[in-house]
Amino acid sequence: MARERLLTELAGCNSAETLLAAIFRHHPDISAPVPVEDIARRVGITDIRGLSDEVVSSSVLVDGTGVTAVISCSAALSTPRRRFAIAHQLGHFLLKTAREDGPCSARDLSENRRDTLHRKQEAQANRFAAGLLMPKPLMAASLDSLGKPAIAHVVALAASYGVTTEAAASRYLDVTPAACAILFIKHGVVHYARPSRTFPAMAIQRGDAAPSSVLEDKIDQPTAWITVEARDWLILSRDVRSPKVSMQALAKKNDLHLVMLSINAAAERRADEEAEKYATERPSFGRGVDRR
Template identity: 85%
Template sequence: MLAAILKHLPDIDTPVLVEDIARRVGITDIRDMTEEGAISGLLVDGANATGIISCSAALSAPRRRFAIAHQLGHFLLKTERDDGPCTARDLSENRRDTPHRKQEAQANRFAAGLLMPKPLMAASLDSLGKPAIAHVAQLAAHYGVTIEAAASRYVDVTPSACAILFIKNSVVHYARASRAFPAMAIHRGDPAPPSVLSDKIDQPTAWIAVEARDWLILSRDVRSPKVSMQLIAKKNGLHLVMLSINAAAERRADEEDEKYATERPSFGRGADRR
């Protein structure tokens, strides 16, 4: 669906004009809503040919853009909800273990892909260079999205081995890793490792080495990779954390270990004693 839309918008630029796109594909109106606890909703006609999107009037501009894109995903993917408007939790859902969560995760994935098209995001990451936690805020401003949305799309698109976490008051609230990053041992609701500390507000720390087993699922007989951490502390007790692994250096280290194991002489009982 995203590929089809982008094919018809070869000159798409950032920030993506999501309301214009919505109206071009069948959304006839985008309204404010006042329903308590609701973020956005979708009302379609009987033939599913046209629709009306509603958004909470209290949303910031980046959250409103994402809410519109989320509902546009429901509209185009024909996953209209039958249990009321979407909540804030729905717009951050990435699990697929129930039909409801799967629908919301699909709509969120669509919204991220529309607001941060992969070709543009890949070019942005390439121009930014090596991973850095400050890049997340830069991308959020460039694409007109929230920090959370930019972080999620970052790890979806980057070829680097990295992970991004939001930690508030020493508890993990968000944790996403790129495809190249090892399986994480820390998830939403878990206490953060003690290494997550900074006394500089709104300033990224230098990269520091951290204990890999605090963050990753590792077998005891496997060499621990070298994990580096960079973070930005906020006034409200929030820490934006990036973990990074130099995949090329890890491959070289594995090759050296394998070479050493192959060439190491054996002096055990079964060794040749001639």
């Protein structure tokens, strides 16, 4: 009976957010790592199969009635990537956007653009997958328990939620109230760069060379926070005071660096207030009036 109620609720949903809300209402005690395969089977996925084709990432084949489906994933996928692929294809199934022109590529599973119908549908499936594997209430509680932003937290969250480091980083930035940004730098080139909602616009983008402040360090040992030149990372107006930007890096194997940038929003507000106060109180030394 509970399963039928869930299926009825899901049938009336038309967005990733409403689908997730319905699923979590029926799983109030869910914890990390989320049992994605059990949830998939409960809502209409009859089988989850392996694919021998290493080029293909994953696919979903929906039956003629649209009520059940089979998900297939490449056998070459790591466990975290396989979990995300299952959640992504489940999103396609529940959103009724399953592809008819072939399976999803690895690129589709990281798509966030919405400028074409295809990209919009892939981005929707990815939003659903991230929300299912890393539920916002659970992630918010995890961030609260971890305390102030630190790059090592991203790696810890990936392990706890059974997702890739990139997926954990993206969800971290979705949920955190802190002003921070995360970058993945490989062989000195930026491969991933994304700010949180409260972080300023970034000048550095995918494909750019990393600033020299990102230096080699011991593998798996986070560096201390250091102050870096804001203009190396941010888009700034010449007439605007540059914020104080701190950076922490974590070196991984194969010349990969995970980088976190952080701005203390409270300190920046105080600095702006002090600057405004100084400008208001500063005496003016204009030329006096000649009274002769």
